[in-house]
Amino acid sequence: MDCINPILDVAITATRAAYGTGLPETVEYLRDAMVILKHKAKDVKAAVDYAEENCKMRRTHEVSNWLLSVEVLEKEVMEILQKGDQEIQQKCIGTRFLKNYRSSYRIGKIASEKISAVTELRRRGDFSIVADRLPRADADERPMEKTVGLDRMYAEVCDASKMKNQELLDCMHQLDTNQLRHQLGTNQCIHDFEVVIWVVVSRPARVGKVQEVIRNKLHIPDDRWGNRTEDEKAVEIFNIMKAKRFARLLDDVWERLDLKKVGIPSPNSQNRSKVILTTRSRDVCRDMEAQQILEMERLTQDEAINLLMEKVGKTTLNSHPDIPQLAEIAAKECQGLPLALVTIGRAMAGKNTPQEWEPAIGMLKTYSSKFSVSMVAPSFASSQWSYDVFLSFRGEDTRFTFAAHLYVALHRRGVNTFFDDHKIRRGESISPTLVKAIEGSRSSIILLSQNYAGSSWCLEELVKILECRKTMGQLVLPIFYNVDPSDVRKHKGSFGEALVKHENTLKHDIDKVKNWREALSEVANLAGWNSQNKSEPTFIKEIVIDVLKRVFGLSAGDAKAIEVVPGPHSTIVHIAGQSGISARELIDSDSDSDSGYDDVESMLTKVWTNL
Numbered sequence: 001m002d003c004i005n006p007i008l009d010v011a012i013t014a015t016r017a018a019y020g021t022g023l024p025e026t027v028e029y030l031r032d033a034m035v036i037l038k039h040k041a042k043d044v045k046a047a048v049d050y051a052e053e054n055c056k057m058r059r060t061h062e063v064s065n066w067l068l069s070v071e072v073l074e075k076e077v078m079e080i081l082q083k084g085d086q087e088i089q090q091k092c093i094g095t096r097f098l099k100n101y102r103s104s105y106r107i108g109k110i111a112s113e114k115i116s117a118v119t120e121l122r123r124r125g126d127f128s129i130v131a132d133r134l135p136r137a138d139a140d141e142r143p144m145e146k147t148v149g150l151d152r153m154y155a156e157v158c159d160a161s162k163m164k165n166q167e168l169l170d171c172m173h174q175l176d177t178n179q180l181r182h183q184l185g186t187n188q189c190i191h192d193f194e195v196v197i198w199v200v201v202s203r204p205a206r207v208g209k210v211q212e213v214i215r216n217k218l219h220i221p222d223d224r225w226g227n228r229t230e231d232e233k234a235v236e237i238f239n240i241m242k243a244k245r246f247a248r249l250l251d252d253v254w255e256r257l258d259l260k261k262v263g264i265p266s267p268n269s270q271n272r273s274k275v276i277l278t279t280r281s282r283d284v285c286r287d288m289e290a291q292q293i294l295e296m297e298r299l300t301q302d303e304a305i306n307l308l309m310e311k312v313g314k315t316t317l318n319s320h321p322d323i324p325q326l327a328e329i330a331a332k333e334c335q336g337l338p339l340a341l342v343t344i345g346r347a348m349a350g351k352n353t354p355q356e357w358e359p360a361i362g363m364l365k366t367y368s369s370k371f372s373v374s375m376v377a378p379s380f381a382s383s384q385w386s387y388d389v390f391l392s393f394r395g396e397d398t399r400f401t402f403a404a405h406l407y408v409a410l411h412r413r414g415v416n417t418f419f420d421d422h423k424i425r426r427g428e429s430i431s432p433t434l435v436k437a438i439e440g441s442r443s444s445i446i447l448l449s450q451n452y453a454g455s456s457w458c459l460e461e462l463v464k465i466l467e468c469r470k471t472m473g474q475l476v477l478p479i480f481y482n483v484d485p486s487d488v489r490k491h492k493g494s495f496g497e498a499l500v501k502h503e504n505t506l507k508h509d510i511d512k513v514k515n516w517r518e519a520l521s522e523v524a525n526l527a528g529w530n531s532q533n534k535s536e537p538t539f540i541k542e543i544v545i546d547v548l549k550r551v552f553g554l555s556a557g558d559a560k561a562i563e564v565v566p567g568p569h570s571t572i573v574h575i576a577g578q579s580g581i582s583a584r585e586l587i588d589s590d591s592d593s594d595s596g597y598d599d600v601e602s603m604l605t606k607v608w609t610n611l
Contacts, residue, residue: 312348448488491520
């Protein structure tokens with residue numbers, strides 16, 4: 001086509017002429033705008049990648065869609081730039097006019113529209129938040145011991161969970177709720193629950209405690225939770241839960257818990273949600289208006305013998321040819337009750353002569369008549385807790401003094417306590433063994449001493465413990481041992497000095513120190529014990545009685561009455577715990593014929609108390 005004079009083409013308006021004659025400028029402007037947009041996209045993507053790789057976060061849907069829009073627009077812009085460059089190269093020789101004016105006009109108009117699109121997309125790329133924290137798994141897993149004789153129970157619970165007309169399911173006696181929760185969250189059991197929430201209720205049944213665990217699972221933000229009454233929190237929980245299908249597992253229920261006060265919607269055939277609870281009492285089943293009750297059966301004879309022998313241990317079983325047969329007799333006297341089998345097995349571990357076993361079996365026979373068929377004991381073997389108490393302390397301050405004395409006092413009263421006996425700790429992170437022990441404890445005691453904050457291990461333990469308090473409802477009890485609670489809360493004195501040192505050492509990870517500061521302030525606001533103006537024996541006795549009341553729900557009278565007195569030559573020895581976890585056992589070093597008898601008598605008293 002020959003070159004034309006645009007003045008002669010009366011069909012082309014001044015605006016259209018501008019698109020044609022200004023094409024080179026328009027193309028260059030579009031090219032520059034696209035470069036700026038690509039730089040912004042690169043910055044946003046770098047921030048997103050850092051959040052995802054280092055902060056366990058996930059990019060927001062808005063950011064994800066924006067980055068995708070930039071990629072799509074870039075392809076469109078590159079195509080129009082290529083056409084614009086080709087059109088500009090075909091100018092009429094010796095003029096500033098383009099050879100094909102209509103084509104140039106069309107390309108210039110599209111380029112102008114793309115400039116507007118690039119400008120708008122660049123404006124939308126000013127993000128204050130590029131990523132959110134990842135949600136927790138729908139069904140959290142926790143450490144658990146191997147279970148015995150519960151496969152049929154799990155099958156029945158899962159079958160009942162699938163029943164369309166079954167709204168509330170109550171399991172009569174404690175089973176391994178960790179495995180049950182896992183199965184409810186997998187295709188092995190049921191696949192269409194949207195969220196599985198598990199709460200340890202214990203005694204007393206506190207509405208606020210249950211609400212806090214559910215709140216953390218539902219990720220309710222602080223601005224919709226802080227300074228709210230229990231009724232307002234119940235409304236918040238209800239409004240979220242009513243729209244989804246939930247499985248709610250309430251473990252270790254001792255008395256009626258008003259689900260409406262918590263905010264849990266009533267399960268029905270429309271929402272197809274389920275409430276599953278474990279208890280030791282038929283009265284609780286009645287008070288909670290359970291529609292189905294499943295009782296945990298006693299173990300078979302073979303299962304009972306295997307469980308007791310496992311707790312006794314191979315060393316003891318192989319120490320004398322008569323002991324395996326005596327162990328079988330003891331197992332039969334326990335009448336298939338897991339609690340009795342586990343307790344007696346642990347008591348007889350280390351009893352290596354028939355003279356120690358025979359009087360113990362005699363005592364067991366006098367108690368076995370109390371184990372009536374209607375009183376099935378809760379299964380400690382299948383309990384989700386590995387320990388009753390995790391004791392967190394600074395070794396150089398209290399390992400061989402107050403912490404050791406407190407551990408012995410708790411153990412004498414049957415409180416299974418984790419006591420870390422590693423004298424030297426290396427590195428900044430706590431070991432997997434300690435993490436497992438913390439997660440496997442129903443409560444934690446924080447022994448806050450002068451140099452506690454000087455240990456990064458202690459502070460990491462504290463952060464993990466408070467995390468378990470929020471996510472699993474773990475009871476956390478601080479001891480202010482020769483320190484002022486105000487110093488812990490406000491980071492003064494030795495606590496403030498230790499945190500400043502950590503900040504100087506961890507300049508590359510200042511957020512970790514920030515988490516430690518927040519953890520110390522949080523634990524200092526919890527109800528605990530202060531050693532001020534108290535003798536050590538009196539102070540320890542006060543703590544132990546309070547632990548029995550708050551952890552196990554005992555009355556003040558019952559807590560004071562529990563007293564397991566060791567033999568005259570008692571000593572603390574180290575025994576390798578399960579899965580490599582250290583445990584300390586208080587045992588009688590006197591090997592006369594009465595020692596086994598005394599141990600079993602005290603253990604049987606404990607079993608009978610828990611029936």
